[in-house]
Amino acid sequence: MPAVSRQPSANDDLLKVEDLRTYFFTRRGVVKAVDGVSFSVAPGETLGIVGESGSGKTMTSLSLLRLVPQPGGKIVSGKVLFEGVDLLQVSESEMREYRGSQISMILQDPMASLNPVYTVGEQVAEPLRQHQHLAGKPLWDKVTEALRLLRIPSPRERLQNYPHQMSGGMRQRVVGGIAISCRPKLIIADEPTTALDATIQAQYLALLKDLQRETNVAMIFVSHDFGIVAKMCDRVAVMYAGKIVETATVRELFSNPQHPYTIGLVKSVPRLDRKVERLASIEGQPPALLNLPPGCRFAPRCYAAFDRCRVEEPPHVRAGEGHYADCWNVLYPAS
Amino acid sequence: MGRQLIIRLIQMAVSLLGMSLLIFVLVRASGDPVDLMRTSTSTDEEIANIRAQWGLDKSYPEQYWVFVSGLAHGDLGSSLIQRRPVTTMIGEALPNSVSLSVLAFVLGIGLALVLGVLAATRRDTWLDNGVKFLAILGQALPGFWVAIVAIYIFSVQFRLLPTSGVGGPANYVLPVLTLAFFLMPGMLRLVRSSMLDVLGSEYVKLARIKGLPERTVIWKHALRNALIAPLTAAGAIFAGLITGAVILENVFAWPGVGRLLVTAVSGRDFPVVQGITIMVAVVVLLINLLVDIAYAYVDPRIRF
Amino acid sequence: MDITIARPELVVEGSGTGSGRRWDIFLQLNFCIPMAVLVLLIVAAAFATQVSPYDPLQTSLSQRLQPPAFAGGTAGHVLGTDKLGRDVLSRIIFGARVSLSVSLLVILITATIGTSLGILGGYLGGFVDALLMRITDISLAFPFILLGFLLAVTLGPSVTTVVLAISVLGWAPYARLIRGEVLKLRNADFVLQARIIGCSPLRIMLTHIFPNIVNPLLILSTLSVGLIILVESALSYLGAGVPPPTATWGSMVSDGRGLIDTAWWISFFPGLAIGMVVLSGNFLGDWLRDRLDPRLRQI
Numbered sequence A: 001m002p003a004v005s006r007q008p009s010a011n012d013d014l015l016k017v018e019d020l021r022t023y024f025f026t027r028r029g030v031v032k033a034v035d036g037v038s039f040s041v042a043p044g045e046t047l048g049i050v051g052e053s054g055s056g057k058t059m060t061s062l063s064l065l066r067l068v069p070q071p072g073g074k075i076v077s078g079k080v081l082f083e084g085v086d087l088l089q090v091s092e093s094e095m096r097e098y099r100g101s102q103i104s105m106i107l108q109d110p111m112a113s114l115n116p117v118y119t120v121g122e123q124v125a126e127p128l129r130q131h132q133h134l135a136g137k138p139l140w141d142k143v144t145e146a147l148r149l150l151r152i153p154s155p156r157e158r159l160q161n162y163p164h165q166m167s168g169g170m171r172q173r174v175v176g177g178i179a180i181s182c183r184p185k186l187i188i189a190d191e192p193t194t195a196l197d198a199t200i201q202a203q204y205l206a207l208l209k210d211l212q213r214e215t216n217v218a219m220i221f222v223s224h225d226f227g228i229v230a231k232m233c234d235r236v237a238v239m240y241a242g243k244i245v246e247t248a249t250v251r252e253l254f255s256n257p258q259h260p261y262t263i264g265l266v267k268s269v270p271r272l273d274r275k276v277e278r279l280a281s282i283e284g285q286p287p288a289l290l291n292l293p294p295g296c297r298f299a300p301r302c303y304a305a306f307d308r309c310r311v312e313e314p315p316h317v318r319a320g321e322g323h324y325a326d327c328w329n330v331l332y333p334a335s
Numbered sequence B: 001m002g003r004q005l006i007i008r009l010i011q012m013a014v015s016l017l018g019m020s021l022l023i024f025v026l027v028r029a030s031g032d033p034v035d036l037m038r039t040s041t042s043t044d045e046e047i048a049n050i051r052a053q054w055g056l057d058k059s060y061p062e063q064y065w066v067f068v069s070g071l072a073h074g075d076l077g078s079s080l081i082q083r084r085p086v087t088t089m090i091g092e093a094l095p096n097s098v099s100l101s102v103l104a105f106v107l108g109i110g111l112a113l114v115l116g117v118l119a120a121t122r123r124d125t126w127l128d129n130g131v132k133f134l135a136i137l138g139q140a141l142p143g144f145w146v147a148i149v150a151i152y153i154f155s156v157q158f159r160l161l162p163t164s165g166v167g168g169p170a171n172y173v174l175p176v177l178t179l180a181f182f183l184m185p186g187m188l189r190l191v192r193s194s195m196l197d198v199l200g201s202e203y204v205k206l207a208r209i210k211g212l213p214e215r216t217v218i219w220k221h222a223l224r225n226a227l228i229a230p231l232t233a234a235g236a237i238f239a240g241l242i243t244g245a246v247i248l249e250n251v252f253a254w255p256g257v258g259r260l261l262v263t264a265v266s267g268r269d270f271p272v273v274q275g276i277t278i279m280v281a282v283v284v285l286l287i288n289l290l291v292d293i294a295y296a297y298v299d300p301r302i303r304f
Numbered sequence C: 001m002d003i004t005i006a007r008p009e010l011v012v013e014g015s016g017t018g019s020g021r022r023w024d025i026f027l028q029l030n031f032c033i034p035m036a037v038l039v040l041l042i043v044a045a046a047f048a049t050q051v052s053p054y055d056p057l058q059t060s061l062s063q064r065l066q067p068p069a070f071a072g073g074t075a076g077h078v079l080g081t082d083k084l085g086r087d088v089l090s091r092i093i094f095g096a097r098v099s100l101s102v103s104l105l106v107i108l109i110t111a112t113i114g115t116s117l118g119i120l121g122g123y124l125g126g127f128v129d130a131l132l133m134r135i136t137d138i139s140l141a142f143p144f145i146l147l148g149f150l151l152a153v154t155l156g157p158s159v160t161t162v163v164l165a166i167s168v169l170g171w172a173p174y175a176r177l178i179r180g181e182v183l184k185l186r187n188a189d190f191v192l193q194a195r196i197i198g199c200s201p202l203r204i205m206l207t208h209i210f211p212n213i214v215n216p217l218l219i220l221s222t223l224s225v226g227l228i229i230l231v232e233s234a235l236s237y238l239g240a241g242v243p244p245p246t247a248t249w250g251s252m253v254s255d256g257r258g259l260i261d262t263a264w265w266i267s268f269f270p271g272l273a274i275g276m277v278v279l280s281g282n283f284l285g286d287w288l289r290d291r292l293d294p295r296l297r298q299i
Helices: A057-064 A092-098 A120-132 A136-149 A168-180 A198-215 A226-232 A250-255 A260-268 A307-311 B002-029 B044-053 B060-072 B086-121 B126-140 B143-157 B169-199 B202-209 B214-226 B228-232 B234-251 B257-266 B270-298 C002-006 C008-013 C022-027 C029-046 C088-124 C126-141 C144-155 C159-186 C189-196 C201-237 C249-257 C265-292
Strands: A015-026 A029-041 A046-050 A073-082 A103-106 A186-190 A218-223 A235-240 A243-249 A316-320 A323-326
Touching (some): A015 A057, A029 A046, A029 A057, A029 A073, A046 A057, A046 A226, A057 A073, A057 A218, A103 A168, A103 B202, A120 A136, A120 A168, A136 A168, A168 A198, A226 A250, A226 A260, A235 A250, A250 A260, B002 C144, B086 B126, B086 B169, B086 B214, B086 B270, B143 B169, B143 B234, B143 C265, B169 B214, B169 B234, B202 B214, B214 B228, B228 B234, B228 B270, B234 C126, B234 C144, B257 B270, B257 C144, B270 C126, C029 C088, C088 C126, C088 C159, C088 C249, C088 C265, C126 C159, C144 C159, C144 C201, C159 C201, C189 C201, C201 C249, C201 C265, C249 C265
Parallel strands (some): A046 A218, A046 A235, A103 A186, A186 A218
Antiparallel strands (some): A015 A029, A015 A073, A235 A243, A316 A323
16 A cells, blocks of 8 residues: 655755745735645756646746746745755845856747847856856857857857847747856756747757756756657656646656546647547646635546545655655555 | 938928928918008008018919028028017027926936836835826826916915026026926836836846846846837927927026917917927927937847 | 736736626726716816806906905805906806817817828828828827917917817827727738628728727727817917917916916916816726726826
8 A cells, every 4th residue: 555655855856845835915815826846856857847827837937946926926935955055045146146057947938038139149148247257258158159059050140149030949049048058057948849830849859958968957847748748858747726746757657647637638648659539638627726625626627536535635645666646546546 | 221311311301391381381371471460551552562572472382482492591581570580589599498498308307217117116116106196197287287386386485486587597496397397207107117018028037037136137128128118209208398398488488489489479470480380390300310210229120 | 717827916906807787887986086077077068157156258346366265255256266357166167168179179080080090001001001100200299389379370369270280280199099909900810801701991991990999099089188188278378279258277377377476376276177187087098998908008
């Protein structure tokens, strides 16, 4: 019988998030966007965070950098241990030291992420200027190097270009260049390919993988696309309505999903090698985060929900080596 | 870029020509200007003489040609009342107007920028609400009334400042302050809302992600983009400056071009009115041109 | 639901719960107070002769320069009298008539011209549009006051002159706004649909484009009321508006300028009236904007 247990604390984790809670205080009530999220990332590893829109995955990544939207948002509790240091406790100026140089982020829309009035070169140079205090030739050498890592052709010439002069795929590479320029230990990629054409998507993902191989940077890959996550990640955390419902290695998650939500997601990925009568989908909508029902948040949509699910929040259950799920059914299998 | 400039200059010349035609037609359309000068004892011969003297006996196209060629030489005709060249009269009044306008512009726009940025970065605080209130009030209250109230409070009740006219620095205080107050709200609202938009953008978020200090995020990244929108309104702002100056020069009996204009209107001295209108039209077109150039400089998307 | 998370401020600032109860409108002060002021204005303008305590043109040498009733004057003249003994309150009430009629006329003319030009330019594009934009830009940058003077000096001051002066330049904001909206609509699918089935451009402009720009048009018109009154009063103040002895708010302020040290009320109350009406118009316009199209919200 699977035992209920906590995640073991590993001292060689690069990032360890413990019970992170980020709430939004609005006139209509409290929105619990991130409600008790815990996960870890080892050096060089890629962790995927998967979930629907509104599951809290973007807020989680913004919380790691303490850039929760103001007014209204607040990280109310939890720990974000980066190389042992709790980022939620350091001062704002210390936090700024981490941003861009130790931890950086790639946002979804490359056209919006780049400032239209400054050249591409200037924007990649900025974090280098800020954190490594470089100037002149050493600075521009590193800028060119960053662009080369992202396989941008003729990087020296591109330095003078403005964002609007480049294609979408190129722009997103520039954003990648900004992220890698100071050689951070962790890059958070928030839906980096969603705004790109399908043909460019695969290219970009391959690029990110190469980048990881060359620089050994750890990655948190946030996406709603299960297929992409399967390709890119070593381990995956599935988020629903502000909570992580299942964590496992990619292989384990796809071959042996435990949480009914994950099962639904895995089943819904169309496969080209099998003929399927009907594409599976999960009925219903995610809950409004203002007035959450008691008990498991997925219960209203869950095919396996029983009485206890609707009353008590499920426990954190160990379902295998490095495989955890928050579900009553995993604790007490129906069979 | 150079080609654009040439095109703009040509457009400006065409606009100017169009405007001069419009002004000419408007002025002549009211009827015979000589009638204005007719007295009860005027004889027909006298009228005919005056008509010839003013060149009003020629055909309209000829008159227009005289008018336009006169313009090209900087000749705006002579005042019917003072019998002096209009250009001279404007020349005397202009320095006063310019000193008032420039001071008020710097103060008004400067304040609008600072307050607009502050309000946007400290959203929903008492500062922001105070600024919003100021803008609303400034846009609703008539400028001439505010000036009069100010005169009442500071000159009449407290006897701190003179009520009118030029003189020393004390004379400048009220006119400059009220004109600045007149200019400020429009720009303030624009800067604030533009700044709010920009602060919510992804590239500002990325700037913070890069770990840049807040100061840099606001002044280097946000402001540069936030200024693009108000710049497009610069033409209208400048029109407001002229309007405000004209109104307030009259309230404060400030001997500038505005006061000259109003005196001419009440005396139906149309060469003066016409001359000033043309001069302002030229200035307006020039300013528009400058704004277009500045706009291209600030926003690289226009340049390439 | 993701809107709740990603942009919580939308939840906070959402105005109106859409609960459907019509009488909720009266609970919104933003609407009630300005509306009340404007209703007062309309009543004053329409029923001036009935509402006003005195004839605005009636002079009275014995009652000259009376202060307001609450500042030492007689109870008969609540807001005092001017240098010719005319009752200030009555003149303000009749002044409302001028302000309102000028506003309505100007809005009618400028909205019609501006909207038509805006739709034409926005939809047809090309040279027509470029020309229109050029003229619009210049009209926006040209100080109305000079045109007002020019017309006053040639045509003589009158209501017609004022309306004309403001209208010649006043269509520009409409043209610019409507053109912007049309540009957005032009590429919409339903327009493409209409073209596919063979509608003529005119028909498209009238039946498809126009109904979709009514909202911004309405908002701009409401906001214009205040602006026009400010412009008209400025022209009147400077003597280029409606001539004496007609009571207009602007000319009343002007009359009182010379007497500011002895009879402050002559300038004060008309100016206050202007401010209140303009403020109400602006608030109402903002409220309307919030209700009809939160996307356009600017402050």
